[in-house]
Amino acid sequence: MTDYDILRVFCGPTGGHGNALGVVRDGSVLPERSDRQTLAAELGFSETVFVDDPERGVIDIYTPTLRLPFAGHPCVGTAWLLDVPELVTPAGVVGARLDGEFSWIEARAEWAPARTLRQYAGPTEVDALDVPPPGEWIYAWAWEDEAAGRIRARAFPGRDDGIDEDEATGAAAILLTDRLGRALNITQGRGSQILTAPQPHGWVEVGGRVFLERECSPSAGRSAGTPRPAR
Structure with missing residues (x-):
């Protein structure tokens, strides 16, 4: 191999x-x-x-x-x-x-594959979600602290390939950052951390x-x- x-x-x-x-x-x-x-x-x-x-x-x-x-x-x-x-x-x-302990990239939201960004009322609702059947690629998210830009998220690729849930997904985080227009601190999956920041001219950093x-x-x-x- x-x-x-x-x-x-x-x-x-x-x-x-x-x-x-x-x-x-x-x-x-x-x-x-x-x-x-x-x-x-x-x-x-x-x-x-x-x-x-x-x-x-x-x-x-x-x-x-x-x-x-x-x-x-x-x-x-x-x-x-x-x-x-x-x-x-x-x-x-x-x-x-x-940058210190973080690795950063800069990309454009239109490069990311299509995702359904689905907002929930709070982190407990996101935590309680069951894996949906294959079909739609869903990024489920809720504010943990809106003022601080802290988000709880889970990602369900909706593919029939054995990957029921993605532990951390940078492309979906880029799409969400582009939609909200602000820097985010995302806790995804079991405890992964994704940081993002919008940049001029349609670019987004994720690290x-x-x-x-x-x-x-x-x-x-x-x-x-x-x-x-x-x-």
């Missing part, structure tokens, strides 16, 4: 939670889209990234069932891993920066903590299981 890294993106303040991400640093080992899609399905992460040019930051993103022109948590995680000033995606060039969970090298029989903290 192909070598890949496992990251956790948008981790909580103590380093827990976060959305798992697979990153194949040498995309040349699987140049065909069909092979990449097959590996993404086998790995089973909500997204898997193939790096086609690590110096320029050229990447290719897949869910277990489809290819995406842009996605938030894959870009935040891969930008941190490669330590590059930008990423080149099919949707456009994504700005990237590291969070990234941890390297392990490096998987099946061909060499190596899988380092000790998490490494963000740089």
